[in-house]
Amino acid sequence: MNIAAAANETLAHNSNVLVYSAMAIYTLAFVAHMAEWVFGSRSKVGRTAAALTAQATAAAPARADRQGGGTAVLERPKVITKTAAGSRDVPDGPGAAGGTEKGDLYGRIAISLTVLAWALHVGGVVTRALSVQRAPWGNMYEFSTTFAAVAVGVYLLLLTLRKNVRWIGLPLITTVLLDLGLAVTVLYTASDQLVPALHSYWLWIHVSCAILSGAVLYLGAVATLLFLFRDRYEAKLADPAGKQPGAFAASVLERLPSAASLDKFAYRVNATVFPLWTFTIIAGAIWAEAAWGRYWGWDPKEVWSFITWVAYACYLHARATAGWKGRKAAWLGLIAFACYLFNYYGVNIFVTGLHSYAGV
Amino acid sequence: MSTKTDTPRDPESGPAAGDAGNDLGAAGSQLSTAPREDVTLPSLGPLGWVRWFWRQLTSMRVALLLLFLLSIGAIPGSLIPQTSIDPVKVDQFKTDHPSLGGIYDKLGMFHVYSSVWFSAIYLLLFISLIGCIVPRTWQFVGQLRGRPPAAPRRLTRLPAYTTWRTDAAPDDVLDAAGRLLKKRRFRAHRSGTAVAAEKGYLREVGNLVFHVALIVMLVAFAVGSLWKSEGGKLITEGDGFANSLTQYDDFKSGAFFDTDTMEPFGFTLDKFVATYERTGPQKGTPRIFRADVRYFSGADGKEHKTSIEVNSPLDIAGNRVYLLSHGYSPQVTVKDGRGKVVYKGAVPFLPQDSKNFTSTGVVKVPGARTKDGKRNQLGFQGFFVPTFGGKGSGSMFSQFPALDNPRLVLTAYHGDLGVDSGLPQNVYQLQMKNLKQYKVGGRAVAQMMQPGQTMTLPGGDGSITFNGIKTWASFKISHQPGNGLALTGAVAALLGLAGSLFIQRRRVWVRAEPADDGSGATVVEIAGLGRSESPRLPEELGALAAALEPDAPLAPHPEDTVEPTDSDGPAEPSEGARA
Numbered sequence: 050m051n052i053a054a055a056a057n058e059t060l061a062h063n064s065n066v067l068v069y070s071a072m073a074i075y076t077l078a079f080v081a082h083m084a085e086w087v088f089g090s091r092s093k094v095g096r097t098a099a100a101l102t103a104q105a106t107a108a109a110p111a112r113a114d115r116q117g118g119g120t121a122v123l124e125r126p127k128v129i130t131k132t133a134a135g136s137r138d139v140p141d142g143p144g145a146a147g148g149t150e151k152g153d154l155y156g157r158i159a160i161s162l163t164v165l166a167w168a169l170h171v172g173g174v175v176t177r178a179l180s181v182q183r184a185p186w187g188n189m190y191e192f193s194t195t196f197a198a199v200a201v202g203v204y205l206l207l208l209t210l211r212k213n214v215r216w217i218g219l220p221l222i223t224t225v226l227l228d229l230g231l232a233v234t235v236l237y238t239a240s241d242q243l244v245p246a247l248h249s250y251w252l253w254i255h256v257s258c259a260i261l262s263g264a265v266l267y268l269g270a271v272a273t274l275l276f277l278f279r280d281r282y283e284a285k286l287a288d289p290a291g292k293q294p295g296a297f298a299a300s301v302l303e304r305l306p307s308a309a310s311l312d313k314f315a316y317r318v319n320a321t322v323f324p325l326w327t328f329t330i331i332a333g334a335i336w337a338e339a340a341w342g343r344y345w346g347w348d349p350k351e352v353w354s355f356i357t358w359v360a361y362a363c364y365l366h367a368r369a370t371a372g373w374k375g376r377k378a379a380w381l382g383l384i385a386f387a388c389y390l391f392n393y394y395g396v397n398i399f400v401t402g403l404h405s406y407a408g409v
Numbered sequence: 410m411s412t413k414t415d416t417p418r419d420p421e422s423g424p425a426a427g428d429a430g431n432d433l434g435a436a437g438s439q440l441s442t443a444p445r446e447d448v449t450l451p452s453l454g455p456l457g458w459v460r461w462f463w464r465q466l467t468s469m470r471v472a473l474l475l476l477f478l479l480s481i482g483a484i485p486g487s488l489i490p491q492t493s494i495d496p497v498k499v500d501q502f503k504t505d506h507p508s509l510g511g512i513y514d515k516l517g518m519f520h521v522y523s524s525v526w527f528s529a530i531y532l533l534l535f536i537s538l539i540g541c542i543v544p545r546t547w548q549f550v551g552q553l554r555g556r557p558p559a560a561p562r563r564l565t566r567l568p569a570y571t572t573w574r575t576d577a578a579p580d581d582v583l584d585a586a587g588r589l590l591k592k593r594r595f596r597a598h599r600s601g602t603a604v605a606a607e608k609g610y611l612r613e614v615g616n617l618v619f620h621v622a623l624i625v626m627l628v629a630f631a632v633g634s635l636w637k638s639e640g641g642k643l644i645t646e647g648d649g650f651a652n653s654l655t656q657y658d659d660f661k662s663g664a665f666f667d668t669d670t671m672e673p674f675g676f677t678l679d680k681f682v683a684t685y686e687r688t689g690p691q692k693g694t695p696r697i698f699r700a701d702v703r704y705f706s707g708a709d710g711k712e713h714k715t716s717i718e719v720n721s722p723l724d725i726a727g728n729r730v731y732l733l734s735h736g737y738s739p740q741v742t743v744k745d746g747r748g749k750v751v752y753k754g755a756v757p758f759l760p761q762d763s764k765n766f767t768s769t770g771v772v773k774v775p776g777a778r779t780k781d782g783k784r785n786q787l788g789f790q791g792f793f794v795p796t797f798g799g800k801g802s803g804s805m806f807s808q809f810p811a812l813d814n815p816r817l818v819l820t821a822y823h824g825d826l827g828v829d830s831g832l833p834q835n836v837y838q839l840q841m842k843n844l845k846q847y848k849v850g851g852r853a854v855a856q857m858m859q860p861g862q863t864m865t866l867p868g869g870d871g872s873i874t875f876n877g878i879k880t881w882a883s884f885k886i887s888h889q890p891g892n893g894l895a896l897t898g899a900v901a902a903l904l905g906l907a908g909s910l911f912i913q914r915r916r917v918w919v920r921a922e923p924a925d926d927g928s929g930a931t932v933v934e935i936a937g938l939g940r941s942e943s944p945r946l947p948e949e950l951g952a953l954a955a956a957l958e959p960d961a962p963l964a965p966h967p968e969d970t971v972e973p974t975d976s977d978g979p980a981e982p983s984e985g986a987r988a
């Protein structure tokens with residue numbers, strides 16, 4: 050008994066060391082990302098502006114791209130795509146590095162450091178789980194560390210799938226550092242067992258889905274926020290008579306993907322996890338039925354999950370409704386994510402309910 | 410809402426279709442069954458207004474507004490105390506903020522989720538939903554019975570497009586294309602010089618299933634609250650419960666629940682097991698709660714053993730028995746002035762602090778007499794702590810939730826308990842009106858007892874002995890019909906939602922016509938239209954083109970009449986690479 054307890058204490062200690070090390074390396078990654086952005090700013094890009102001015106003159110219909118002369122080797126027919134009406138036909142920005150070699154180098158360093166930090170981070174989460182011999186999400190400290198690990202994991206997964214998501218690196222690492230900082234200072238709870246109400250395999254299902262949904266919705270919210278900035282930027286460029294963006298804003302926003310791409314990314318991410326979030330709530334209801342004798346009782350946590358869910362349904366409807374696409378829908382998406390955040394921090398800290406396992 | 414199929418421009422059919430709508434006519438419409446927005450005011454006349462109102466209510470815009478209102482309306486209930494969750498807190502709030510409490514009361518803020526305005530929002534939403542689903546279903550059935558719309562004149566306008574020349578005859582190419590599309594599970598048919606095909610109808614099915622499932626869930630919720638019954642029962646170890654109205658400590662039921670036909674079942678609490686964290690910062694946090702019970706169900710009364718834990722209720726005769734909480738029942742024996750045992754039993758004390766179980770309770774002994782045989786009802790008021798902190802601690806607050814060092818402190822009263830009046834009384838409180846406290850030399854008689862100790866009453870009025878402690882557990886016994894329906898609805902909603910969000914509905918047209926330069930070659934064009942811009946559509950089009958090539962091999966272009974496109978190079982094959 051005592052030997053086991055001591056072993057667990059060692060594991061818990063190791064977990065803390067790993068989380069702190071991960072934070073140190075994330076900080077280095079953050080610095081490298083900053084360097085990437087700084088070096089990238091030395092390049093002159095201006096592709097967006099060029100595209101926007103060109104667009105006004107030549108709205109050429111799509112054409113088959115078949116040059117090469119009659120006797121040339123016969124190539125496969127190419128598929129031509131046309132962007133949607135209403136969206137500006139501008140190319141994506143070149144990314145933080147702005148096409149500079151030095152910036153790119155720092156960007157790669159940042160990603161390597163992120164991978165390393167993430168490995169330590171996951172190690173910290175796993176040793177914590179081993180030390181308490183249960184899923185590592187029994188209190189807010191564990192929830193926050195796991196949440197950040199999953200968010201970074203999803204980001205790295207998208208990178209591995211060769212999706213163009215490098216632009217999300219800096220904002221993501223910044224918030225991961227904030228989240229972990231909050232976790233190890235304000236929210237820290239020593240590793241321990243769960244109260245009986247949390248002894249259930251539904252804990253695994255319900256909370257893991259909640260964490261995964263939240264982490265992915267977070268990426269969607271970042272993209273949505275950047276979309277609002279980038280969209281404003283493109284709108285300013287498209288109207289040469291109006292107020293033009295400042296040099297700093299132009300330098301940063303120019304390097305992001307186009308507003309249309311950001312919007313699409315956000316939509317796809319949100320729409321993909323919406324069913325998972327729906328499932329999270331259903332799983333929670335099933336668990337509540339087993340634990341408290343009713344599947345739905347308007348407990349504050351349940352209310353805010355419901356509000357979050359309805360807010361995302363609003364967002365999806367807005368996307369499908371003419372006149373609500375674009376900025377209005379984006380605002381709805383941000384409100385919806387704010388609801389998710391409030392459900393997590395706000396309800397745990399300010400509101401008491403049956404879900405009081407916050408441990409703060 | 411209109412179900413016309415020849416809408417010239419359908420703003421709802423996705424960005425691509427909306428764009429192409431001007432040129433594409435029917436081809437671009439109906440890719441979704443979303444209702445059209447219509448904001449024009451009606452021509453006057455009551456019928457016109459009714460129709461206008463109905464159209465507004467069932468429009469997506471209003472659905473969106475109602476959804477938004479629903480989420481905002483749900484907020485106050487999570488921040489203001491609710492009667493259904495914590496009535497004590499509501500009363501507290503009303504005494505703390507009398508004027509605000511009055512306003513809140515009028516607005517139904519203490520029972521938000523059953524208030525008129527909240528109900529109005531979701532009922533309107535569900536009327537809107539039904540008004541939306543029905544025409545959409547008909548429209549969709551119409552689409553299923555019809556054929557994919559014919560190819561638009563200028564395929565180049567579509568979001569994904571490809572073309573090549575071949576020497577194969579147009580008819581052969583079109584036959585091959587028809588075969589190919591059908592093999593890929595498109596619905597395809599030939600019209601004129603083109604094949605029109607469509608796939609992904611399950612998306613619409615999923616969307617309709619999802620919205621219908623929402624209604625199913627609402628119905629399940631209503632059934633659950635109209636036919637439910639729910640009651641609480643506190644049981645000390647060794648005691649039992651049988652399901653009838655009189656046995657419950659408190660009971661509430663839905664409007665249609667019939668209390669005359671309650672299922673016959675019951676159970677006995679044999680033992681309650683609780684363990685707590687003994688060390689570390691979370692010392693005192695509960696680890697195991699388990700109620701070991703024997704239960705019977707039906708008329709035969711055969712007993713079975715089981716245990717009930719926090720996350721695993723007992724299912725019994727259509728009811729479920731949940732373990733809610735627990736506490737301690739000191740066992741006492743009371744003798745009166747004649748030396749007769751007038752009370753012997755375990756009295757449940759209620760925890761005042763939920764962490765360490767400092768508890769209070771009363772013992773009422775109506776049958777006691779003085780040594781002269783005069784009626785002298787006795788009442789005891791007491792504190793119980795499972796773990797006393799020791800003399801020096803100076804307080805009667807428990808230090809730990811388990812029975813490590815239990816103490817019972819009692820003060821005694823005599824007189825009239827008020828139990829003979831026939832009015833119901835709180836069993837956890839003494840009615841002090843006609844009671845007098847026992848005092849010696851002006852000081853109240855009180856004694857702190859360990860198990861086995863006895864407190865003697867002054868004047869030879871008797872004694873009370875603290876024999877030991879039993880544990881009590883409180884249970885919730887609930888009957889909730891509609892749970893199965895709610896779960897079915899939830900699963901259907903989830904499946905429908907997945908179908909609606911992950912299945913792409915798209916149309917593909919293949920046109921093969923003789924080249925107009927008189928060369929005798931055939932120009933093949935393939936174009937696709939999705940409900941939203943998807944990276945998969947161009948990929949799929951590429952795959953279709955590749956699969957069609959054996960039947961329509963590429964022929965050299967006679968002359969390079971086509972201008973090179975914009976210097977940005979080949980069009981991006983898919984925006985997946987970007988996003």
Ligand code: HEM
Binds near residue numbers: 359369469538539
């Ligand atoms: C109870 C509230 C409702 C919820 C939670 C809800 C949720 C959803 C969701 C998640 C989608 C999928 C969005 C997508 O395809 O991107 C959707 C689609 C849709 N909803 Fe609702 N909905 C609700 C009420 C309504 C109402 C009242 C209407 C009718 C006016 C409606 C009409 C539609 C339509 C037409 C679509 C398909 C959009 C399209 O295919 O483009 N919904 N809904």
